[in-house]
Each structure stands twice: as C-alpha cells, then as structure tokens.
Amino acid sequence: MLKIAKGRISYPAVIGAIIFMIIQVIANLNLPSLTSNIVNNGVAKGDISYIWKIGFEMIGFSLLSVVAAFGNVFLASRSSQQLGKNLRTDIYHKVINFSNDEFDKVETSSLITRTTNDVVQIQNVAMMALRMMIMAPIMLVGASFLAYTKSHELTWIFLVAIPILLVFIGIIMGFAIPLFRAMQTKTDRINLVFREGLTGVRVIRAFRQDQFEQDRFEDANKDYTQNAIKVNTIVALAFPVMTLIMSGTNVAIVWFGGQLISSQTMQVGNMIAFMTYAMQVLMSFMMLAMVFAFIPRAAASASRIQEVLAIKTKIHNPAKPTSLPAESTHSLAFDNVNYRYQNAEQLALEKIDFQAHSGQTVAIIGGTGSGKSTLVNLIPRFYDIESGHVKIDGHDVRDLDLADLHRAVSFVPQTATLFTGTIRDNMQFGNKDATDEEIWHALAIARSTDFVKEEGGLDAHVEQGGGNFSGGQRQRLAIARALVKHAAVYVFDDSFSALDFKTDAQLRAELRQDAQIQKGVVVIVAQRIATVADADLILVLDNGQLVGKGTHAELKANNEVYQEIMKSQLREEDQL
Structure with missing residues (x-):
C-alpha cells in the first residue's frame, strides 16, 4: 500500500x-x-x-x-x-x-x-x-x-x-x-x-x-x-x-x-x-x-x-536512439531474422531474409499459423526479434526512437478497429494534419467514397468499434486511415480478406498508381493467390520458415508450397 x-x-x-x-x-x-x-x-x-x-x-x-x-x-x-x-x-x-x-x-x-x-x-x-x-x-x-x-x-x-x-x-x-x-x-x-x-x-x-x-x-x-x-x-x-x-x-x-x-x-x-x-x-x-x-x-x-x-516492458527506446532522416526513397530489409515467442521452445520465424525498396510491393502468403502476421509485427516492433536485423532505410528498428519508427510505419491489423467519433476523426488518427482533400483521396483509393457519402460525409458518426459499418466497410476505412499517413512502409496484415475480388483488384491497382504510396514500401499479407500475384516480391512461409521467395511466375514454376496453395484455390484452367 x-x-x-x-x-x-x-x-x-x-x-x-x-x-x-x-x-x-x-x-x-x-x-x-x-x-x-x-x-x-x-x-x-x-x-x-x-x-x-x-x-x-x-x-x-x-x-x-x-x-x-x-x-x-x-x-x-x-x-x-x-x-x-x-x-x-x-x-x-x-x-x-x-x-x-x-x-x-x-x-x-x-x-x-x-x-x-x-x-x-x-x-x-x-x-x-x-x-x-x-x-x-x-x-x-x-x-x-x-x-x-x-x-x-x-x-x-x-x-x-x-x-x-x-x-x-x-x-x-x-x-x-x-x-x-x-x-x-x-x-x-x-x-x-x-x-x-x-x-x-x-x-x-x-x-x-x-x-x-x-x-x-x-x-x-x-x-x-x-x-x-x-x-x-x-x-x-x-x-x-x-x-x-x-x-x-x-x-x-x-x-x-x-x-x-x-x-x-x-x-x-x-x-x-x-x-x-x-x-x-x-x-x-x-x-x-x-x-x-x-x-x-x-x-x-x-x-x-x-x-x-x-511488468518490465521489453520494448523501449534505446539509450541513444538514431533519428530516421526524411528521405525521398525508402527501403525495408530483413537480414537473417529469427523470432521466438516468450517461453516457447521452437522458433516462430527462422532465417527470414529479403529486401524491398520504394515503389515495390512485398506479398506474404502461407498456411494458417505459418508466421505471416508475426513477421509483419516485427516491423513496427510490436515484438522484438531474437537475432538478425530488421531495417528501415538501412537503420535497425531497435536503434530507432519508437516515435520515429511508428511515424515511419503505417499499419493495418487483421481486425479493423475504428474509434467512436466521426469518419474525419478516424482518418486524422493516422495524420492529425490531414486535410479533407487528402482524406477524400485516401478514401477513393480504398474504394470507400460512395458509402461514406451515403452516410453523410466526413462528419458521419462512427459507433464504438465501427459497429454501424459492415466488415468490408470497416476494412476499407482502416485501409484509408493508413493511407492518409505518409509513411516509409505500409503494412496490410490480411486487410483485404473481407473485400470481394473486384474491389480487391481495384484497390491494389490504386495503390500501384498513387505517387505518394509509391515513395514507400508496401507489404501485404494475404491468403488469396489473386491478391499477391502482381507483387514485386512474394514470400512463401511454411511453419515459420521462408520456403520460397520470388515473383508469381518464378514461384509458380519452382515452389512446391506455392503450387499447392494455387491448386487449393484455383482450377488448373483458371490459374494465373
């Protein structure tokens, strides 16, 4: 006491x-x-x-x-x-x-x-x-x-x-x-x-x-x-x-x-x-x-x-944090990364290694429990790695000030979370200085303009958890909120799962065409082959191990796990 x-x-x-x-x-x-x-x-x-x-x-x-x-x-x-x-x-x-x-x-x-x-x-x-x-x-x-x-x-x-x-x-x-x-x-x-x-x-x-x-x-x-x-x-x-x-x-x-x-x-x-x-x-x-x-x-x-x-917080600012300089081009790299959950005997991720640069899209695919979400959670340091390096713009994330790191990463989690208030309030959660024009632009990319206008525009009320919107609408609003933020890395953790194929394809096409987003690196976690097929780099995970890395064409020809995922989702005559 x-x-x-x-x-x-x-x-x-x-x-x-x-x-x-x-x-x-x-x-x-x-x-x-x-x-x-x-x-x-x-x-x-x-x-x-x-x-x-x-x-x-x-x-x-x-x-x-x-x-x-x-x-x-x-x-x-x-x-x-x-x-x-x-x-x-x-x-x-x-x-x-x-x-x-x-x-x-x-x-x-x-x-x-x-x-x-x-x-x-x-x-x-x-x-x-x-x-x-x-x-x-x-x-x-x-x-x-x-x-x-x-x-x-x-x-x-x-x-x-x-x-x-x-x-x-x-x-x-x-x-x-x-x-x-x-x-x-x-x-x-x-x-x-x-x-x-x-x-x-x-x-x-x-x-x-x-x-x-x-x-x-x-x-x-x-x-x-x-x-x-x-x-x-x-x-x-x-x-x-x-x-x-x-x-x-x-x-x-x-x-x-x-x-x-x-x-x-x-x-x-x-x-x-x-x-x-x-x-x-x-x-x-x-x-x-x-x-x-x-x-x-x-x-x-x-x-x-x-x-x-x-409770001792394991993740904290380093004694002498490195500032992340403003750059016109960005990069994301995993250098032989291993991660183990607390008190776990086996590694959850083992020897993850890849690089991506501005304008590139990295897609991550694999079976349930393969470590896809765990991998992207390492980027903003929601977890800390056991060994190796996760780098943004050449700087290890563990050396960066946490505020700088979180400003550099725009993250859309698996569960779309909205907060009580208005749509404008939720959009400015990602960027408090965002103008209405920037918000409408992000909503347009996320294919959300129509239903937002129907609800009453940016001042439309959002109930707790976004309960007055459908699952797909909540996902698109969460995506738009992430796009309002000007970031070095945009992470979408299985954020297109509630979207139909047409909306999914349109949204990804808009991401590729937007000049601001192309300044950063886009990371997409997905279950569907159609979502990852046009990515510049596809990572195939299986039981925490990186069993495949390359383009859709390369993996389709050479990777057994990727081929199995394709067969489970597409008929042979429909395969991309």
Whole structure:
C-alpha cells in the first residue's frame, strides 16, 4: 500500500489532513470535561454565569471541531482522489506501452478491473486512513488518559470491555478478511464473462448459445453476490456487537459510578464525562477494526496493481536512439531474422531474409499459423526479434526512437478497429494534419467514397468499434486511415480478406498508381493467390520458415508450397 502511494499522493494535503484531524480530536476531547465542569461547578452550585461561560467555550470547541472536520475531509478527499487519478494514469501509460508479449500476461478484463475497482479500493482505504486511522489512536490515548483523570477507580471496566470487544472483532474479521480478498477475483470473472458476451453477441446468437451465456453470467454474478452478502452480513454483526458492549459498559459505569457518587468519592459530572470518554475509547477500537477490515482487500488490490506496474516492458527506446532522416526513397530489409515467442521452445520465424525498396510491393502468403502476421509485427516492433536485423532505410528498428519508427510505419491489423467519433476523426488518427482533400483521396483509393457519402460525409458518426459499418466497410476505412499517413512502409496484415475480388483488384491497382504510396514500401499479407500475384516480391512461409521467395511466375514454376496453395484455390484452367 505504502509503495503504491509513494510519489502519487499529495504530501502537503496529507500533512494538512493530519493537522486538521489532531485539532478535531483535541476539540472533541475537551467537550466531556467542559460538560463535567458545568454539572459539577455550575448546575450543582446554581451558578448561571459559569454555565453560560462554559457553554460558550463548548460552542467554540464545537465550531472548531466542525471547521477542522471539514478541512480534514476536504484534504483527505483531495489526497485520495489524486492518488486514484495518478494510479489510473500510471496503469494506462504502462499498459499503452506494452508489447504484445506483455499483453499476453494479463487478461484485458483483469486490466479493466485493476484500473477501476482495484483503484477505488485503494482510494477508499486512503480516505479512511486519513480519517479514522489518524483519529482512532489519538482519541484512544487521549480519552483513556482523561477518563483515568476523572475516575481511576472505574478504569477497570475498560480492562473487561476492551478484551471482549477485541475478541468479537477478531472473530468477525477472521471470517471477513478471506472473503474480502476473494471479491476482486470474482469481480474479474464478472468483467470477463460480461465483456465476452458483449463482444461476441453475434456469434452467441448465431450458434443459439444465448441461454448458455446467460447461465454463465448468472453463475459468475451469483458467486459474486453470495460472497458479497456473506462478507457484508459478517461485517454488519460488528455494529450490534459494538452496541451491546457499549450499552453494557454504560450500565457498568452507571452502576459502579452511582456507588462512588453515593459514597461521595466521585462527582456526577465526572461520571458523565467518564461515560463519554468510555464511548470514545470503544469507538476508537471500532474504527481501527473497520480500517483493518478493509486493509486486506485494499492490499490485495494494491498487489494486483503492482503486478501490472512491475511488468518490465521489453520494448523501449534505446539509450541513444538514431533519428530516421526524411528521405525521398525508402527501403525495408530483413537480414537473417529469427523470432521466438516468450517461453516457447521452437522458433516462430527462422532465417527470414529479403529486401524491398520504394515503389515495390512485398506479398506474404502461407498456411494458417505459418508466421505471416508475426513477421509483419516485427516491423513496427510490436515484438522484438531474437537475432538478425530488421531495417528501415538501412537503420535497425531497435536503434530507432519508437516515435520515429511508428511515424515511419503505417499499419493495418487483421481486425479493423475504428474509434467512436466521426469518419474525419478516424482518418486524422493516422495524420492529425490531414486535410479533407487528402482524406477524400485516401478514401477513393480504398474504394470507400460512395458509402461514406451515403452516410453523410466526413462528419458521419462512427459507433464504438465501427459497429454501424459492415466488415468490408470497416476494412476499407482502416485501409484509408493508413493511407492518409505518409509513411516509409505500409503494412496490410490480411486487410483485404473481407473485400470481394473486384474491389480487391481495384484497390491494389490504386495503390500501384498513387505517387505518394509509391515513395514507400508496401507489404501485404494475404491468403488469396489473386491478391499477391502482381507483387514485386512474394514470400512463401511454411511453419515459420521462408520456403520460397520470388515473383508469381518464378514461384509458380519452382515452389512446391506455392503450387499447392494455387491448386487449393484455383482450377488448373483458371490459374494465373
């Protein structure tokens, strides 16, 4: 907890909250003594002026307590909220810079829980710490001392009441703490099931698994609910137990205090003050118990957040990054590249070697799982290679500043992702300075002009994930967004799969004719022979190995794997 808070919480606000709390406690501790003085010296003697004098003092201490309480709550809230804000910011910044390897370590649903629910748990405990955790020990010590000064004969009651209170609290917390710790894991489960249900709703309906998914969510929800009911029921027992012990303590004080008063060894005012201090002592123990009940859950949340923050990002800027100079011509080269997934025994890519220059198109084809997407993910350093070199314009990508590298590579992933906003917003995601003319030009190349106009132009609304567009339309918009960006390398990772053959052919023809795109290198991952046939260089992958390299004509004549792919897709009389 302290490690998580260090450097993320406002120290002046914390100090201010502590000072205000000390003032509040001191003011509250003075009120029972003043009440005792009014009874002993004012009421008993009929001294009205004394009662008014002490009454005004009590009003003053009460107002001071209110002002101090306000200051403490304000600063404690400010500190806890700032802690939460900084934690969310740090988690987001950490996650946004994860490589694909790091993303594989933590599930998305768990990351969402850690950024929201776990942070809230830490905020709540920080707030309680600056309120109850400071108030309770000061009040406990102060009230115990002042109670002793009012009647040391009755202090033995504390020796009976406090151990009983601690035993009950210990039993309650012993049952509650494991359940508190389980809450976060169960929250993760609900988020996972709910997120899968939302993102996969079409698949669920298509396979008529609605009831199965509802049952799955119901099980997760019921498990969480039962756990929450159980832990809240257990914690709720603390209040009646506390009330019972406090009532018993008051009865004991009145009983034995009455005997002391009858023997004239104790004044009535002192007994009243002693009863108030006794309640403050017991309430202090209660507040500490409540804080310690929530600490285990917050500690579990802090541990989960620390797991994310402690993940070491493998891909980062070099100590002395090389700047990528602006050039009119560009190149891409793989020099004997090997890559292995984290903790994998076998290489995912082995001895990949090729070169391409401005105006050239490199196509990558192969069976499912052959390593096509893995290969193109190495270009923008979504993964880092094990050995060899990946070079852009003659510079190893590992020597480049990551910002420069990502500016140099325009990437269209397999899954077309659009963001909530307008079409213009999504297009400028690739190039924030893009003009409407440049956007329309990119849309024309991506064969998207017609349906964008039908939707209302560049200001047409885009729903979350592009849900108001078809799969092919989303792909074309994602392609257009990549084309708006002026890059050295354009990567299309199986980005034409949802396009019909005619649109596919037209789009690739436009790519070849566009002067800006021809300044860079185009890399296309595809499954269809028709998509790769006109490429300047075709790479054939099989089980992570480069088993063929050349033009369509060369591979058609000499490469067995390429020939098999052709036979599986085209009839002999239709082969290109």
